Amino acid sequence: xxxxxxxxxxxxxxxxxxAILLYTFMSxxxxxxxxxxxxxxPATSGHPEFERAxxxxxxxxxxxxxxxxxxxxxxxxxxxxxxLPALVGLIWVIGRVLYMTGYMNDPSKxxxxxxxxxxxxxxxxxxxxxxxxxxxxAVNAV
Amino acid sequence: xxxxxxxxxxxxxxxxxxAILLYTFMSxxxxxxxxxxxxxxPATSGHPEFERAxxxxxxxxxxxxxxxxxxxxxxxxxxxxxxLPALVGLIWVIGRVLYMTGYMNDPSKxxxxxxxxxxxxxxxxxxxxxxxxxxxxAVNAV
Amino acid sequence: xxxxxxxxxxxxxxxxxxAILLYTFMSxxxxxxxxxxxxxxPATSGHPEFERAxxxxxxxxxxxxxxxxxxxxxxxxxxxxxxLPALVGLIWVIGRVLYMTGYMNDPSKxxxxxxxxxxxxxxxxxxxxxxxxxxxxAVNAV
Numbered sequence: 001x002x003x004x005x006x007x008x009x010x011x012x013x014x015x016x017x018x019a020i021l022l023y024t025f026m027s028x029x030x031x032x033x034x035x036x037x038x039x040x041x042p043a044t045s046g047h048p049e050f051e052r053a054x055x056x057x058x059x060x061x062x063x064x065x066x067x068x069x070x071x072x073x074x075x076x077x078x079x080x081x082x083x084l085p086a087l088v089g090l091i092w093v094i095g096r097v098l099y100m101t102g103y104m105n106d107p108s109k110x111x112x113x114x115x116x117x118x119x120x121x122x123x124x125x126x127x128x129x130x131x132x133x134x135x136x137x138a139v140n141a142v
Numbered sequence: 143x144x145x146x147x148x149x150x151x152x153x154x155x156x157x158x159x160x161a162i163l164l165y166t167f168m169s170x171x172x173x174x175x176x177x178x179x180x181x182x183x184p185a186t187s188g189h190p191e192f193e194r195a196x197x198x199x200x201x202x203x204x205x206x207x208x209x210x211x212x213x214x215x216x217x218x219x220x221x222x223x224x225x226l227p228a229l230v231g232l233i234w235v236i237g238r239v240l241y242m243t244g245y246m247n248d249p250s251k252x253x254x255x256x257x258x259x260x261x262x263x264x265x266x267x268x269x270x271x272x273x274x275x276x277x278x279x280a281v282n283a284v
Numbered sequence: 285x286x287x288x289x290x291x292x293x294x295x296x297x298x299x300x301x302x303a304i305l306l307y308t309f310m311s312x313x314x315x316x317x318x319x320x321x322x323x324x325x326p327a328t329s330g331h332p333e334f335e336r337a338x339x340x341x342x343x344x345x346x347x348x349x350x351x352x353x354x355x356x357x358x359x360x361x362x363x364x365x366x367x368l369p370a371l372v373g374l375i376w377v378i379g380r381v382l383y384m385t386g387y388m389n390d391p392s393k394x395x396x397x398x399x400x401x402x403x404x405x406x407x408x409x410x411x412x413x414x415x416x417x418x419x420x421x422a423v424n425a426v
Contacts, residue, residue, distance in 0.1 A: 002145060005280075016211060016215060017267065020212065041197060042197035073297055110325070121308075132297045139289055139290075143423075146361070149423065152423070200346075210353050
């Protein structure tokens with residue numbers, strides 16, 4: 001079966017969609033805050049609530065490309081527990097939801113969710129590296 | 143035939159290259175405006191024309207990783223009309239060109255192109271979800 | 285052998301991990317500078333050293349999604365020299381390291397590393413386009 005048709009890959013595809021939906025929601029919030037506080041483009045400051053929504057969106061932007069890349073490297077190369085990359089990816093999405101809700105209430109409360117997402121990303125990196133090493137050894141053993 | 147060698151995937155590869163070329167052009171424009179208006183790094187403000195070029199680039203940055211991810215999820219999982227993801231991706235690129243030209247002339251004229259790109263991205267998301275569900279059902283039916 | 289298990293792809297996976305490690309290091313530096321100079325979120329300015337670390341991170345963010353996409357398009361489609369995309373990708377990572385160290389010392393010294401990374405990205409784009417054309421011709425020749 002091709003890699004992308006495996007159950008692990010399909011679960012990772014679902015998690016990718018969830019991450020993108022959350023990220024899209026964050027970008028819509030920025031637009032809403034822009035309208036609510038009458039902040040005209042190209043300005044990106046002017047009201048604390050807008051600035052928080054803007055930073056939530058951009059901080060997630062800083063991570064999402066790397067997150068998607070790590071999720072798929074882990075999915076493609078690590079086969080010991082095929083569902084593990086998707087599970088860790090789901091925890092990343094949950095961490096980012098907590099980060100968003102915490103930050104909107106109070107910037108000092110963004111730590112927990114941020115930490116969960118950061119840790120998930122680190123775990124995905126470790127899983128990807130293990131998978132790459134396993135694949136390398138399997139190919140050279142043939 | 144491996145998925146990446148199908149005509150649908152090759153068309154999506156071409157669209158990815160076009161999106162990257164447009165994005166690279168936007169980033170070069172920011173550098174030119176930096177020079178033109180003598181705005182020394184790390185400053186990111188100082189003249190409306192520079193700020194517009196900067197926001198066009200960054201707003202496209204906000205979308206491009208998610209766009210590429212959705213384009214390829216749709217390409218890999220949706221096989222009913224294999225050329226459809228590439229076509230919708232091409233409309234995204236056209237929307238982003240209109241967004242860029244509109245915004246440079248007048249920030250209030252960025253809406254049409256932005257809307258076309260946003261809508262294309264939403265359509266890609268729907269196509270990707272349909273494809274993921276179809277693949278899931280096909281795998282579990284075997 | 286599936287494409288992702290080829291030696292070229294495994295090398296590109298390693299380079300992707302290296303790029304992500306460098307990028308993660310840059311983001312940690314921003315957090316450290318935020319603490320060092322007591323710049324409270326959501327502010328993103330306030331001290332030259334923080335602003336340099338912030339711009340290094342964001343300038344790399346501007347490139348990393350496109351870099352990863354080009355690296356993998358080149359890896360998937362170009363088979364004449366399977367290790368070439370990974371090699372050019374490695375040069376991109378080295379360019380970004382030089383960019384970071386140069387910029388932290390003096391913003392005017394960021395040019396060399398930036399140029400190396402920019403050129404590597406252009407070479408990856410050319411390799412990807414050659415690979416896409418080759419694959420297109422191979423598919424239509426069958």
